[in-house]
Amino acid sequence: MxxxxxxxxxxxxxxxxxxxxxxxxxxxxxxxxxxxxxxxxxxxxxxxxxxxxxxxxxxxxxxxxxxxxxxxxxxxxxxxxxxxxxxxxxxxxxxxxxxxxxxxxxxxxxxxxxxxxxxxxxxxxxxxxxxxEGTWPEIQLYGPGYTETWRAIYDRFGVPFEPTLDLAQPDEHWERxxxxxxxxxxxxxxxxxxxxxxxxxxxxxxxxxxxxxxxxxxxxxxxxxxxxxxxxxxxxxxxxxxAGLDGDITWHWRALPLLYARASDAQLAAFEELTAPNRIKRVLKRYEPFRRMIYQNRGGKVRALFDQTRLPRPERALRSRIKRERLWLR
Structure with missing residues (x-):
């Protein structure tokens, strides 16, 4: 078929x-x-x-x-x-x-x-x-909480709220x-x-x-x-x-310093193979952050900062460490 x-x-x-x-x-x-x-x-x-x-x-x-x-x-x-x-x-x-x-x-x-x-x-x-990650909403000390915030949006646009909840997660936890x-x-x-x-x-x-x-x-x-x-x-x-999206089939790398920090050895090898051909390299090198990160080993310096098996969470911790070392380029 x-x-x-x-x-x-x-x-x-x-x-x-x-x-x-x-x-x-x-x-x-x-x-x-x-x-x-x-x-x-x-x-x-x-x-x-x-x-x-x-x-x-x-x-x-x-x-x-x-x-x-x-x-x-x-x-x-x-x-x-x-x-x-x-x-x-x-x-x-x-x-x-x-x-x-x-x-x-x-x-x-x-x-x-x-x-x-x-x-x-x-x-x-x-x-x-x-x-x-749980980036929105940012819950204020005196509320409203997650339920009240999200319910107000669904009600405004006429979409049922309760069917969207993941009841395996506790009330007022962002993943619910x-x-x-x-x-x-x-x-x-x-x-x-x-x-x-x-x-x-x-x-x-x-x-x-x-x-x-x-x-x-x-x-x-x-x-x-x-x-x-x-x-x-x-x-x-x-x-x-x-499951292959954000898995084995696609990878949302977000920013080159984060790619070098979080990639597995296999992912990094595939990325280096991808960026090696001359027709690709010639174009990517025209953008200074990519030239410095990929082809002048700034990415390798970022990678050396982290143990890829014990990466800090959340993402902002990675960003902060890279920026402190003055290696953030995007």
Whole structure:
């Protein structure tokens, strides 16, 4: 029996770091998932009133390499967020797809490390990454607590709250509540997902709830909206069929110093193999933080700071140690 057509793979890139992360992403896809037959669309923000300049990819050699590796580059208008909240790009970028097009979004700071084509996506049941920490909300001394905060959001947008709870977790523990990292997410209709995300994100930003008066939405706005939208569309936490995402098939490395700090020996060897070919090296070296971290051994100095079998938690402890040693480059 023929396999169903895979969803369109969507990433966002613009001038600067995201250009070179996109090169790594495409190179890893072609190396680790040669069986992937789906389209790869790279969405690029266009100049407009919400950007102080042209945010598009400004490295012609990098652009040519992305196209050579199979990316279809499409521009989109930033109508709601732009430079004030660049995380909004991943939602506005869905406009480059047909409204009924199934999609799988990844942040560019992700590597494909296994056969992505073998993942059994149920496109009718959206989900997103669980590679997250309890970053939102930040509970204040006199409340409200997690339940009151999250319930207020679900009630505002007419989505049932109780079915989203993980009852195996204790009351008022952050993991009891549906919370995702927006590093990957998917659904069967790009237009519906985009419209729902914009409705929730703009509603929270422009008409804030009293329960959220002490909460910050920068950079968390997309991650606050994501569980409400996914639950409203009939989705939820990823099932075992998606275990390879944030597992053996994808790796959300987030920042190069964190990659060198947290990678297993096998992951680091694969990364070094990925960045060694001259056509990749020539482009990545054009971005100074990548040149210094990858090709001038700044990454090796970061790695020497940590025992990879006993890494500190949470992530901010890693960041703080690297910054104290003046090795943080991104």
């Amino acid at each position: 023929d396999r169903p057509q895979p969803p369109t793979l969507l990433i966002v890139a613009q001038a600067g770091r995201l250009t070179y992360e996109a090169v790594l992403f495409l190179a890893s896809l072609r190396q680790a998932a040669p069986g992937w037959t789906g389209r790869v669309v790279l969405a690029e923000p266009l100049p407009g009133p919400l950007w102080p300049g042209d945010p598009g990819i400004d490295d012609d050699e990098a652009r040519a390499l992305l196209i050579e590796m199979g990316a279809e580059i499409r521009g989109f208008d930033s109508l709601h967020f732009g430079a004030a909240y660049p995380h909004g790009n991943k939602v506005e970028a869905l406009s480059v797809l047909d409204p009924d097009e199934p999609f799988l979004f990844f942040d560019t700071d992700t590597l494909i490390t296994g056969p992505l084509d073998t993942v059994a996506f149920d496109l009718d049941r959206p989900s997103a990454s669980m590679a997250r 509540y549906l919370y995702f990292n927006a590093g990957w997410f998917y659904y069967r209709r790009a237009g519906v997902f985009r419209a729902d995300m914009l409705r929730v994100m703009l509603g929270l930003r422009d008409d804030p709830l009293p329960e959220l008066v002490c909460q910050s939405f920068d950079p968390w706005l997309d991650q606050v909206a994501l569980p409400v939208v996914i639950a409203g569309l009939g989705g939820g936490r990823p099932g075992p069929e998606l």
